[in-house]
Amino acid sequence: MRVAQTSACLKACLHAELHLARHSLGTRLLVLTPLLIACLQLMIASLGETGAQAQQALLGAEAESTQQGYGFWVDSLLTGLTCLSLLAVAQAAYGLAAERDSGALRHLVIRRASRSTLVVSKLIALHLLIALALFLLLLGSWGLSALLWELGPVIEDGYELISEGEIRTEIHLGLQLAILPLPAALAFGILISVLAQSATQSLTLALGATLGFDVFKASLGDSAGYVFANFLPSLVDASYLGDVARLARGYSDVLIDERLLSLNTWTPLPAFLLCLVLSLIFIQRKSL
Amino acid sequence: MPEKLANSTAPVLLMQAVAKSYGSVEVLLGVDLTVTQGSIHGLVGLNGSGKTTTLDCLLGLSAINAGRIEILGLPPARLHETEGAIVAVFDTPSLHSQLTVRQTLQHAATLCPSPSRSVDELMTLLSLSRYGDYKLSKLSLGNRRRVSIAHALVGDPSLVLLDEPFNGLDAGGVDEVLALIQRLNRDHGMSFLLSSHQLPYLQSICTHLSILHGGRILASDSLDALLAGSQSILTVTTPNLTAACEILGSRTDLQIRADSSATHLRLTLEGATPAEINRLLVTSGIEVQALVTEQASIESLFRELTGASADQPAGERAA
Numbered sequence: 001m002r003v004a005q006t007s008a009c010l011k012a013c014l015h016a017e018l019h020l021a022r023h024s025l026g027t028r029l030l031v032l033t034p035l036l037i038a039c040l041q042l043m044i045a046s047l048g049e050t051g052a053q054a055q056q057a058l059l060g061a062e063a064e065s066t067q068q069g070y071g072f073w074v075d076s077l078l079t080g081l082t083c084l085s086l087l088a089v090a091q092a093a094y095g096l097a098a099e100r101d102s103g104a105l106r107h108l109v110i111r112r113a114s115r116s117t118l119v120v121s122k123l124i125a126l127h128l129l130i131a132l133a134l135f136l137l138l139l140g141s142w143g144l145s146a147l148l149w150e151l152g153p154v155i156e157d158g159y160e161l162i163s164e165g166e167i168r169t170e171i172h173l174g175l176q177l178a179i180l181p182l183p184a185a186l187a188f189g190i191l192i193s194v195l196a197q198s199a200t201q202s203l204t205l206a207l208g209a210t211l212g213f214d215v216f217k218a219s220l221g222d223s224a225g226y227v228f229a230n231f232l233p234s235l236v237d238a239s240y241l242g243d244v245a246r247l248a249r250g251y252s253d254v255l256i257d258e259r260l261l262s263l264n265t266w267t268p269l270p271a272f273l274l275c276l277v278l279s280l281i282f283i284q285r286k287s288l
Numbered sequence: 289m290p291e292k293l294a295n296s297t298a299p300v301l302l303m304q305a306v307a308k309s310y311g312s313v314e315v316l317l318g319v320d321l322t323v324t325q326g327s328i329h330g331l332v333g334l335n336g337s338g339k340t341t342t343l344d345c346l347l348g349l350s351a352i353n354a355g356r357i358e359i360l361g362l363p364p365a366r367l368h369e370t371e372g373a374i375v376a377v378f379d380t381p382s383l384h385s386q387l388t389v390r391q392t393l394q395h396a397a398t399l400c401p402s403p404s405r406s407v408d409e410l411m412t413l414l415s416l417s418r419y420g421d422y423k424l425s426k427l428s429l430g431n432r433r434r435v436s437i438a439h440a441l442v443g444d445p446s447l448v449l450l451d452e453p454f455n456g457l458d459a460g461g462v463d464e465v466l467a468l469i470q471r472l473n474r475d476h477g478m479s480f481l482l483s484s485h486q487l488p489y490l491q492s493i494c495t496h497l498s499i500l501h502g503g504r505i506l507a508s509d510s511l512d513a514l515l516a517g518s519q520s521i522l523t524v525t526t527p528n529l530t531a532a533c534e535i536l537g538s539r540t541d542l543q544i545r546a547d548s549s550a551t552h553l554r555l556t557l558e559g560a561t562p563a564e565i566n567r568l569l570v571t572s573g574i575e576v577q578a579l580v581t582e583q584a585s586i587e588s589l590f591r592e593l594t595g596a597s598a599d600q601p602a603g604e605r606a607a
Contacts, residue, residue: 008401009368016398020384023391103382107439110347111372112399114365288349 069149092189093206306355429456
């Protein structure tokens, strides 16, 4: 009975969240900006390559495309994911705190949602939006890359250096490792929004902490691997996807450190759970 | 959703010895409040008397330090289990300003298991039809207040809490809201708890009233009972004030008030009638230039209980 009630309550809250998301400019930015940035990068790269080819043609050299498209595609994915991870943290940190500032959260708590349900429904809605943004990013950037370049194996002097299958496998692994920390980033944003006194404070704290970690992660050395944010695609990137871009351009010496692979796989989960549990604890005592 | 209580005197809201402090500042010092099913209950108090804190505690938005609260038999932390039987309209319209009026009401409908009124019906009810596609941020305060009320009425609530519901409304708007509250109370049995500083509006609509002062409820009863216990005041204007005082001072069915001035004698009537006093003064040769009777009202009762000055504007007296 209680489970059914909680489930109905969660469903209603999620429905309300998605209704809000459909009409929110912030959501549109979250979903579309990574795709637009990735596409912009691909077009700039294509223009740059066309320019280089034209220059070679003018100099009398044979003008031909020197690279296949996977390298560009992975570069654009990395940019899009960097943008997405920052926007995800920002949206998670801002949403709940802004609704608390405006007082809109009160209606949910009075009418339909326990405080825990409120946090969980926000987290689920954010995951759905991130999934949509990722889908659009992957599909859009792949489509544009395929349009602008040939997607195939790395061939050098007539020999296939790296097969298309190998490239795809590494891209799949790189993407998987880059996406794994996103739930933890969302839960971190939610935790900050629960703890902060206002939406502005929450946004500043969450983005400040994420970007601040970027600056200091090099000096943390090996211990940075125990922080989920180390594996988020970011401005000072340390994710495996960056290596995959090199591999797709023919640098066959790319090797993944097994220890880092393991940390990348398992560090985000406890971070996600910790942030979620702390959010659920602190929201109970928060004045709304 | 819990069924509406059949017993008309059953409490839908109960606060017992509720205490609340913010740090070292004690705001509520043991508030006792009961709102019965089917009543329109007014809550008045001075600035800082703890009205908003009382509502926040009732709704589970702020934790209490001591005491007990039950709304429809549930503690505030479990209000959501009533699935919309309790709703609130806050003093500042606390809705999503990026949504249009229609989207806002649709959003409220997503939270109701069975919305009792359609969005169009609600917009007509609150005279909002022409603003359906307007964003809330573009509406006047009065219209946003209407949207807040419409938002509250999407489901079929048993108890509606309204904090300063008349703020920002023009005279016509106030009349509409007053009529709507009365109609919903009469036709649907909804109970209301209104906190407002517009004392005349409260007097015109409330069946019950509580006066909150210094963190405590000073008086709480049906409006009729409270006003029956409140005395009428007579102001006599006469050039022979000393002589009038001597004649009236000996009577036991009235009292000369301390707020009398050099030209006006203010009397609390405890059985004496204005006609009797007029006759007595005139037959004693004292010229009576004017007699003004102040009927018992929430305002005079409020002033009497809280000691608020008559010179203060109403908004400051009971905000």
